[in-house]
Amino acid sequence: MNSKIQKVYDEIERTKAKITELQAALPILERKRTELENSEIIRLFRSADLKPEQAQALFDSAKISANVIAPDIPIQTVQKPPERAAQTAVSQNLFERNTTEYEEN
Numbered sequence: 430m431n432s433k434i435q436k437v438y439d440e441i442e443r444t445k446a447k448i449t450e451l452q453a454a455l456p457i458l459e460r461k462r463t464e465l466e467n468s469e470i471i472r473l474f475r476s477a478d479l480k481p482e483q484a485q486a487l488f489d490s491a492k493i494s495a496n497v498i499a500p501d502i503p504i505q506t507v508q509k510p511p512e513r514a515a516q517t518a519v520s521q522n523l524f525e526r527n528t529t530e531y532e533e534n
Contacts, residue, residue, distance in 0.1 A: 479487065
């Protein structure tokens with residue numbers, strides 16, 4: 430067989446071996462990334478020293494803000510504490526206004 434063709438075959442085999450090796454390593458790296466991200470989230474959450482109801486209000490606010498920025502992405506509905514009803518109404522009005530502007534453009 431032509432030596433140039435043989436070199437290409439050899440390169441293909443080496444590349445396939447690398448691909449196999451990298452595919453095996455990818456899930457391990459993804460798990461490690463998730464663990465590190467979770468550790469960072471926990472560290473940040475603990476350093477904020479929030480009470481559970483304050484943390485819930487923060488997360489609810491973030492969900493509402495995310496929905497205003499990207500209204501096409503569905504969010505899970507969360508029961509709001511009674512004192513947040515006025516803020517929710519304002520946020521809903523803002524969302525509807527932004528949605529209308531988004532649809533017009």
